[in-house]
Amino acid sequence: MTQQTREGRSIAPSDGPVAAVARRRRRRFSLFTRRDKITLGVLVGIPTILHLALIWVPTLGSIALSFTTWTGIGGLGSIEWVGLSNYEQLVTTYPTFWPALRNNLIWLGVFVFVATPAGIFFAVLLDKNIRGTRIYQSALFMPFVLSLALIGFIWQLQYAPEEGFINNVLGTQIAWLGDPQINIWAVLAAACWRHVGYVMIIYLAGLKSVDPSLREAARIDGASERQAFFRVIFPALMPVNIVILVITTIEALRAFDIVWVINRGRNGLELLSVLVTQNVIGPASRIGFGSAIAVVLFLISVGPILIFLSRAYRRLS
């Protein structure tokens, strides 16, 4: 058995009756004992069952409910099947759907093209071990420690038109949160403030794990800083890049707390998550309609992630 684990195969000859017996025995020899298998089964099985029951079953339930009308009162018997009419209403007569979709895509775009590159940039800078690097790291990471609801609350005070810090410093009277043209950008500034720290810390950890010989080699070959980063280090960190991209997408599509805390997601701060909440929880009681919105959000979330992951893993393997 020791021979098997060290070399991974038996030392019996590969044909003839002895080989056949060895092959049969090979199937029965496994790395795990029966007790190990049971333990593994339980440890993997229970979370899987919980995951299926608490995440996938409700997801499929929501998808099914999106084709119905239901007020949530009166038990499952009062569910009425309406086919695609919820989706029709969503795109034609529901005035806040398109602004919400637009805002969700803006949020995603800003996170992917502004906040994440900024985080990566800070990580690269702070990787240089300049003096005070720990102070800068702490300062940039600190906002991540705060919950989004708290950040919404803090920034609401800063953006207040009369007593807020920003208007008093700039001497302006701009209604940062009241004007629907600019409030989404104001809120995104607050959300990016937090997201940059998050990306920075993860990327910094990734950079620390880069083999120094790679950088040596790049320097010897005469690459400039920029070339060294983009041509050598960035591709070497592909696993970290995938993690960051997935995290960014998730954080962007998960946005809810910050706009809810500010003005319950209205007047320019609509998001699909807020629309779901307004319809499902609260006096509106339109479970079927809210589920349709949730399905749209689900498709937007799952789509990019699936695309990224499939392309990345295809490239890796």
Place this chain on the structure above:
Amino acid sequence: MAESIRETGFTRRSFLRGSAGMAGALALPGAMAACGQDESPEESAGPGSVKFASTWQGDTEALRALVESFTTDTDISVEINEVDGPTFSDQIDSYLQGTPDDVFTWFGGYRMRFYAGQGLVHDISDIWDRIGDNFSDAFRSASTGDDGRQYLMPFYIYPWVVIYRRSVFDKHGYEVPETVDDFMALAEAMQSDGLTPIAFADQDGWPAQGWFDIINMRLNGYQFHLDLLAGNESWTDARVAEVFETWRSFLPYMGDLSAALGRTWQDGANLLFNEEAGMLYFGTFAGTQTEDPEVRDDIDFFTFPAFGTEFDDENAVDAPINGFLVSEQSPTLEDNAEAIDSFVEYLGSGEAQSMFLAENPNFVAAANDVDRSVYTPFQEKMAEIIDNAGAVAQFLDRDTASPAFAVEMEAFLQSWLNDPEQDTSSFLQGIQSFWDSLGVSP
């Protein structure tokens, strides 16, 4: 390294055993508590304490005083469960179907009738049969469900009025306007004196509904307003367009509308109390925003001015009624039936209501046998306005036959306020299409 771990005995198996043991130890108290809970309902044979959920966060002291006096009189204890207002309102559907408290604070209007129709609210017509004479017809009809039975125990009522500070008016020599033309002239004068004539704050979405309600009732009458909210009239009607046209003429006096849309109602009320604004059309509960007794004494109000239409004599006013409902699905409903009955009857008495209003002089009691001599001049005036009002509406989001519509109406009005010059007919067509999509049967 593998050898050293094996020597210390910390193997994977011992780790798993340890964590299973810990999980079991953590689960044990929970299991024991669950066992314990099965026993308690059998123990409480006599009347237990009435469970009472309150969302009136500003009035906790007053409610506690009320409950204490009730307990001293009757020996029935009442447990108050204080809940955040908007959260309660959001979760009420699941709350009422789960294990709700026996009695909870709520209000009249369609949103009460809806839950009554769904069988989630307990019929209290028997209590009304005993003490119904204590209430005017307006309160009786506001408390009645669609099946003719009573469900609400009304507690207090407050009107939506134009609030101002007497000292500001005296300082600049302003007069209370009677007609809309006087009102506009007053607003002009205020503007030239450097005040924002009308304080407006619509971040919460519903204050704008107050403006829509009053202009609609004054121009088109109370019946049209109710029909519109019930879905019997169309939003594309020329009369509704007229409401928005008229409203547009008030907008220049409300200051920067973007700022207004970013302002909570509390900040809006503060504009009035800080003497930055001249008038505020709001519910009288705006008075709770100031703690300063000097300011409180300085506050006065008048009803929204008349438009010179045939409906002027109606004196229609938005005056929401707040009260109490008994939940049908409460697990202790049968056990505590008598206690709940006497508690609800007590809440409908003038004595209870005056005790409450002594702490909170921004409202007026619903019961007739309230001792009006304890009213402040502020409350006297409110009571007079309500007595003289020929028609009392409950506010758009309480009167409308579709709560989903009320939620979306906030967004519609905010989008209109963002662009008041937009084409009114396409705007109203959007509202009507949305209403139609809700499939509300008239």
